[in-house]
Amino acid sequence: MGSPVTCTFSILETLVQNQPPKHRHQQSNEMSAMESKVIEDLKNALENLDLVSAVSIINIKYLEDTNKIPxxxxxxxxxxxxxxxxxxxxxxxxxxxxxxxxxxxxxxxxxxxxxxxxxxxxxxxxxxxxxxxxxxxxxxxxxxxxxxxxxxxxxxxxxxxxxxxxxxxxxxxxxxxxxxxxxxxxxxxxxxxxxxxxxxxxxxxxxxxxxxxxxxxxxxxxxxxxxxxxxxxxxxxxxxxxxxxxxxxxxxxxxxxxxxLPNICKSTIYKKKEVFRSQIWHYALLSATVEAVPIPAISIVVDVGILVKVLQDYLFGFCLDKRSLEKCSSSTNTPLDELRAMLNCICCGKDVTKELVLLMLKSATVLLIGLAAEEGSRWIPFIGIPIAAALSFTTIYKFLRSNLNELSVDAENILTKVLAIK
Ligand SMILES: Nc1nc2c(ncn2[C@@H]2O[C@H](COP(=O)(O)OP(=O)(O)O)[C@@H](O)[C@H]2O)c(=O)[nH]1
Ligand SMILES: [Mg+2]
CATH class of the missing domain: 3.40.50.300 (P-loop containing nucleotide triphosphate hydrolases)
Incomplete structure (x- = not known):
């Protein structure tokens, strides 16, 4: 591994290159404002060995700040x-x-x-x-x-x-x-x-x-x-x-x-997916920054709560939460169970709890271990670590991306069903 700074830049470059073209410019602009402040706070906390603050900055601050722009x-x-x-x-x-x-x-x-x-x-x-x-x-x-x-x-x-x-x-x-x-x-x-x-x-x-x-x-x-x-x-x-x-x-x-925006067409769903995807990228960036600071343990300490919050956001954003599915069921005259059977992601129409997320993580373990192995041992996979206590940001990144893909397909299926009766 190179120096912390070189490492951050190379990870940053890779992440930027992996973005779809439309969002590249936009994200680098936004990075400079909000993210640099978060990263700065994070580095200060890490330098002072204040791990509790560091984790709370990673977990809460970014999510809260982005939801406050009026x-x-x-x-x-x-x-x-x-x-x-x-x-x-x-x-x-x-x-x-x-x-x-x-x-x-x-x-x-x-x-x-x-x-x-x-x-x-x-x-x-x-x-x-x-x-x-x-x-x-x-x-x-x-x-x-x-x-x-x-x-x-x-x-x-x-x-x-x-x-x-x-x-x-x-x-x-x-x-x-x-x-x-x-x-x-x-x-x-x-x-x-x-x-x-x-x-x-x-x-x-x-x-x-x-x-x-x-x-x-x-x-x-x-x-x-x-x-x-x-x-x-x-x-x-x-x-x-x-x-x-x-x-x-x-x-x-x-x-x-x-x-x-209301989900009225597939392109709105696609755009929402890209926004959510860009937010995952922020977590990964924070993770990369933390990784670059030479305190190895910190990169794996993330609460499952973050996944609960993010998955809940996806369900609401894609109208796959309980209330929206019930509304869809009555407007399309389709029993709720029949609608659920059309959907791939098991969290659709449910309250996302820590227990549910743990269940989803367990069923995704094979996939995630495969991905972790692909990336090499630099990222600490969670094999052998109690899942509730410790997840790497890379695991989060892969887990959220795969669920986001699945949920956007589910959202498209529901939209097709709703539009068919209009
Ligand atoms: N057919 C039809 N009726 C509408 C539409 N938008 C509003 N209305 C009806 O027009 C009436 C006045 O609408 P409202 O939203 O209260 O108008 P406002 O006074 O400008 O707020 C209501 O009876 C609405 O249901 C529309 O797009 N199509
Ligand atoms: Mg009015």
């Missing part, structure tokens, strides 16, 4: 255009859910709705603009709006003066905004009824052109409008909206958005 999305527009329904759809919950923003009622003040899985992500349901209580020019005159990352301006028909004014005010604040034309399902069913030769694509194109014209008339230069139905996010242009929001966010917030 993302605030404000949904605005006139009354009755579908703002509250959009807030709910974005958070992946039905209008009838007890956590839902009430629909069909007037909102009198900005209401915050935290994402059900990622409370650092907040959807703001704003009152209808243009009512006597909220004239457009007063609407955004609150310091509160400074924390908003971007706005979505919703309209259920042609965009009007109030929408254009809002856009101008938001622009003055140097924030991004997107125009969403809602309730597209209504327009399409109207068109189906009234047109003898119904053509969905032509109908959508007409609505799009009409919205763009309306906005241009109001002085908005080259507007982009996304056609959406909150009842069918997987159809029309919510996906294009997702991609645009993602592209235009600063990189440290991009992953936060991706994880919070």
């Amino acid at each position: 993302l605030n999305i404000a949904i605005t527009g006139e009354s009755g255009v579908g703002k509250s329904a959009f807030v709910n759809a974005f958070r992946g919950i039905d209008n009838a859910d007890e956590r839902a923003a009430p629909t069909g009622v007037e909102t009198t003040k900005p209401e915050s709705y935290p994402h059900p899985i990622y409370p650092n992500v907040t959807l703001w349901d704003l009152p209808g603009v243009g009512t006597s209580k909220f004239p457009a020019d007063q609407y955004l005159k609150h310091s509160w709006f400074e924390n908003v990352d971007f706005f979505i301006i919703v309209s259920a028909g042609r965009f009007r003066e109030n929408d254009a004014r809002l856009a101008q005010e938001i622009k003055k604040m140097d924030k991004n905004f997107y125009f969403v034309r809602s309730k597209i399902d209504n327009n399409l069913s109207d068109a189906k009824r009234s047109q003898t030769e119904y053509d969905e694509e032509k109908t959508l194109q007409k609505i799009r052109e009409n919205c763009i014209e309306g906005l241009k008339e109001q002085g908005v230069a080259s507007p982009q409008v996304f056609l959406v139905s909150s009842f069918d996010l997987h159809l029309y242009e919510f996906r294009a909206l997702q991609d645009t929001m993602e592209r235009e966010l600063p990189s440290h917030k991009r992953d936060v958005l991706i994880l919070a």
Whole structure:
């Protein structure tokens, strides 16, 4: 083994080379901010032989910090255009859910709705603009709006003066905004009824052109409008909206958005998998750093609790937790057992406990030992070490990657099942 520093760099290089191209640049940027602080703390703890602190830094700090980056999305527009329904759809919950923003009622003040899985992500349901209580020019005159990352301006028909004014005010604040034309399902069913030769694509194109014209008339230069139905996010242009929001966010917030997106298509599942995968890489990097500090024992002291937390995150992120599977079972009219039988990973639909993780580790032992042997004796395999007490980070890396792969396939299978009945 070379000097600690050389070793860290060579491991770092290998890890970076193993990343998919899209994430490489992004990750090295993020590394410099958060990770270097964690690594610094870690090194200090190790140099002072404070092993208890070192382990807690590895176990807790990174996970906690990444879940604290706030993302605030404000949904605005006139009354009755579908703002509250959009807030709910974005958070992946039905209008009838007890956590839902009430629909069909007037909102009198900005209401915050935290994402059900990622409370650092907040959807703001704003009152209808243009009512006597909220004239457009007063609407955004609150310091509160400074924390908003971007706005979505919703309209259920042609965009009007109030929408254009809002856009101008938001622009003055140097924030991004997107125009969403809602309730597209209504327009399409109207068109189906009234047109003898119904053509969905032509109908959508007409609505799009009409919205763009309306906005241009109001002085908005080259507007982009996304056609959406909150009842069918997987159809029309919510996906294009997702991609645009993602592209235009600063990189440290991009992953936060991706994880919070509703699972409407395979590409969302793939993106979530890549975010989760990049987080595993962080653990491996920390492990590599610890390995580079010449205190051999520390690299194998990691609590099983970290695996419980991470697997739980995967289940929620992929909608494979108990509540989501129950919802899928009732919406697809498929018995829960039948759904479970379709899934590969044994933790799907269960509360992840230490006992369950230990069971999973035991059944993965053959695989992991094989991998450990492949890597040579540099990584201490856990053969002979009580599993609950001591796991190497490499073991964690391999274990999480194999489960992440399995869970993303399970998530795709569930999505296919749900979309088949829509
Ligand atoms: N068909 C259809 N109805 C919608 C859609 N979005 C909202 N609605 C309905 O339109 C009405 C007003 O929606 P709401 O979200 O309360 O509008 P808000 O006043 O802008 O918050 C409610 O009855 C919703 O169920 C949509 O995408 N499609
Ligand atoms: Mg509302």
